[in-house]
Amino acid sequence: MAPITIWLVEDNVRYRNALAGVINRAERMACSQAFSRCEEALDLLQQTPPPDVILLDIGLPGISGIQGLEKFKQIAPTTYIIILTVYDDNDKVFNALCAGASGYLLKDSTPEKIIAAIDEVLAGGAPMNMQIAHKVLEMFTRFKPAQTDYGLTEREREILQQLVSGLTKQQIADKLYISFHTVNTHCKNIYSKLHVNTLSGVISKAYREHLI
Amino acid sequence: MAPITIWLVEDNVRYRNALAGVINRAERMACSQAFSRCEEALDLLQQTPPPDVILLDIGLPGISGIQGLEKFKQIAPTTYIIILTVYDDNDKVFNALCAGASGYLLKDSTPEKIIAAIDEVLAGGAPMNMQIAHKVLEMFTRFKPAQTDYGLTEREREILQQLVSGLTKQQIADKLYISFHTVNTHCKNIYSKLHVNTLSGVISKAYREHLI
DNA sequence: GACAAAATACCACAAATGTGCGATTGTCCT
DNA sequence: AGGACAATCGCACATTTGTGGTATTTTGTC
Numbered sequence: 437m438a439p440i441t442i443w444l445v446e447d448n449v450r451y452r453n454a455l456a457g458v459i460n461r462a463e464r465m466a467c468s469q470a471f472s473r474c475e476e477a478l479d480l481l482q483q484t485p486p487p488d489v490i491l492l493d494i495g496l497p498g499i500s501g502i503q504g505l506e507k508f509k510q511i512a513p514t515t516y517i518i519i520l521t522v523y524d525d526n527d528k529v530f531n532a533l534c535a536g537a538s539g540y541l542l543k544d545s546t547p548e549k550i551i552a553a554i555d556e557v558l559a560g561g562a563p564m565n566m567q568i569a570h571k572v573l574e575m576f577t578r579f580k581p582a583q584t585d586y587g588l589t590e591r592e593r594e595i596l597q598q599l600v601s602g603l604t605k606q607q608i609a610d611k612l613y614i615s616f617h618t619v620n621t622h623c624k625n626i627y628s629k630l631h632v633n634t635l636s637g638v639i640s641k642a643y644r645e646h647l648i
Numbered sequence: 649m650a651p652i653t654i655w656l657v658e659d660n661v662r663y664r665n666a667l668a669g670v671i672n673r674a675e676r677m678a679c680s681q682a683f684s685r686c687e688e689a690l691d692l693l694q695q696t697p698p699p700d701v702i703l704l705d706i707g708l709p710g711i712s713g714i715q716g717l718e719k720f721k722q723i724a725p726t727t728y729i730i731i732l733t734v735y736d737d738n739d740k741v742f743n744a745l746c747a748g749a750s751g752y753l754l755k756d757s758t759p760e761k762i763i764a765a766i767d768e769v770l771a772g773g774a775p776m777n778m779q780i781a782h783k784v785l786e787m788f789t790r791f792k793p794a795q796t797d798y799g800l801t802e803r804e805r806e807i808l809q810q811l812v813s814g815l816t817k818q819q820i821a822d823k824l825y826i827s828f829h830t831v832n833t834h835c836k837n838i839y840s841k842l843h844v845n846t847l848s849g850v851i852s853k854a855y856r857e858h859l860i
Numbered sequence: 861g862a863c864a865a866a867a868t869a870c871c872a873c874a875a876a877t878g879t880g881c882g883a884t885t886g887t888c889c890t
Numbered sequence: 891a892g893g894a895c896a897a898t899c900g901c902a903c904a905t906t907t908g909t910g911g912t913a914t915t916t917t918g919t920c
Contacts, residue, residue: 566773
């Protein structure tokens with residue numbers, strides 16, 4: 437059985453070598469390339485078949501790991517990419533996952549965990565440290581419709597929907613077969629209920645608080 | 649050391665009893681209550697101290713597990729809630745996590761995994777099955793800013809930012825110490841680059857395409 | 861049937877927006 | 891030196907918005 441091919445992108449030489457050693461000592465795994473910068477890996481990826489897995493540091497010199505991740509995914513969409521980094525701030529995690537990372541490990545992970553993570557992505561999983569998984573779930577709660585109830589009526593929500601979609605009052609009137617004046621009145625009521633007094637305020641509030 | 653108190657909400661009697669047995673046989677854990685419906689658990693939660701962890705099925709008779717979850721969180725925000733269910737469709741997972749679940753296990757999990765999951769939430773983790781974790785990461789890729797590049801300049805992005813925040817052109821001019829006319833010109837250019845011709849259109853596009 | 865809430869409609873006027881022009885200044889690149 | 895681009899400022903004018911009113915008709919509920 438062909439071994440699982442793995443590339444490393446990591447600028448710390450000692451850590452890179454240690455990691456390559458760990459991988460090569462594992463059964464059925466081969467660290468076939470190791471780079472210190474994304475650019476080098478991207479160059480080679482253009483010319484040779486992609487590996488099964490890339491272990492990627494973020495916080496590299498040159499182009500950022502996140503940007504690199506996006507480019508890797510463009511060139512080799514089926515290669516699994518596992519982030520391996522010291523950064524655990526929400527933004528980094530969020531952006532990496534949005535860009536298509538298949539896993540996110542912190543550098544304090546033991547060699548066994550890293551090997552297990554590689555097996556896990558290939559089995560269709562998504563390896564993460566405990567604290568990363570926790571952050572990830574926390575991020576979801578932010579999408580929760582906070583749903584302050586401003587007491588909008590059915591019709592008012594409908595008008596709001598149309599405003600958000602970019603129509604003018606006159607266009608809304610035409611679309612809903614009611615007069616301009618009616619739309620205007622509804623707008624007045626919406627504005628007063630949402631405590632705003634400009635169209636931009638209404639729309640921003642609608643988006644930010646998921647009223648639509 | 650006081651045992652970890654756990655409540656079960658699960659309508660299948662046999663599974664419920666089996667699970668309670670598993671938990672009670674574990675060290676330092678006690679399944680102090682078991683319910684077949686959310687309503688009962690909610691009633692008791694109003695009257696007695698909350699448990700450390702609730703294992704919650706979704707797909708119950710009466711109010712849905714998701715709604716129940718929200719109410720549990722309102723009454724006892726610090727109690728960890730782990731979803732334990734047969735459902736693995738994106739919507740259920742997404743809604744449960746948005747509502748504040750601390751973990752999501754499928755019912756094919758072994759007793760050991762379930763016990764380990766309880767330990768994991770208490771240690772600040774977020775236990776998930778492999779396939780759930782994978783789904784979760786997939787959901788993130790959907791938030792990826794599609795990032796059409798409209799070629800906005802630095803200044804134009806700044807003006808756009810202010811528009812989105814709800815300021816009028818005059819207010820923006822005052823804030824950035826430039827004349828109303830300049831802001832107006834920038835707006836004209838933004839409108840033309842984004843192919844819109846109303847303020848609402850600009851703001852909606854900015855939100856929808858994550859230009860801000 | 862009485863009552864409240866919601867939806868409808870109208871007017872008037874100040875304020876803000878959208879869009880057509882043109883123009884100057886500074887910076888960067890070749 | 892010249893060209894491209896960004897940022898700045900200006901004017902005029904039609905359109906749209908925001909806000910103060912008032913008023914009628916549906917609709918649902920007790």
